[in-house]
Amino acid sequence: VGLGLPRRLATELTLQTVYGAATMLRETGEHPVVLRENVTSPAGTTAAALRVLEDHKVRAAFLSALEAARNRSIELAGG
Incomplete structure (x- = not known):
């Protein structure tokens, strides 16, 4: 959009x-x-998008988000 x-x-x-x-x-x-x-073609649109995601450390952000959700789940479960 x-x-x-x-x-x-x-x-x-x-x-x-x-x-x-x-x-x-x-x-x-x-x-x-x-x-x-x-x-993924080496010079294609997917490769271009993946480079930007890596430059912005999106993988690390997703892993941090998953860890935060796991930790909060443990807290909510009383553990």
């Missing part, structure tokens, strides 16, 4: 991308890294 796509189209593209990736993972049984490597 922020890049000019209509909200409905942006939502549908997102849903189809996530659904397609999940389906491929389930059907092939391959590790997610293998799927990413198989669909």
Whole structure:
């Protein structure tokens, strides 16, 4: 939406991308890294996006978020 796509189209593209990736993972049984490597052309759009995500340390942010959720879950469970 922020890049000019209509909200409905942006939502549908997102849903189809996530659904397609999940389906491929389930059907092939391959590790997610293998799927990413198989669909990423070295000079393509996915590679460009992945470089930006790595530059902004998105992986580290996701891991920190997961750790925070786990820790809070333990607190809520009284542990």
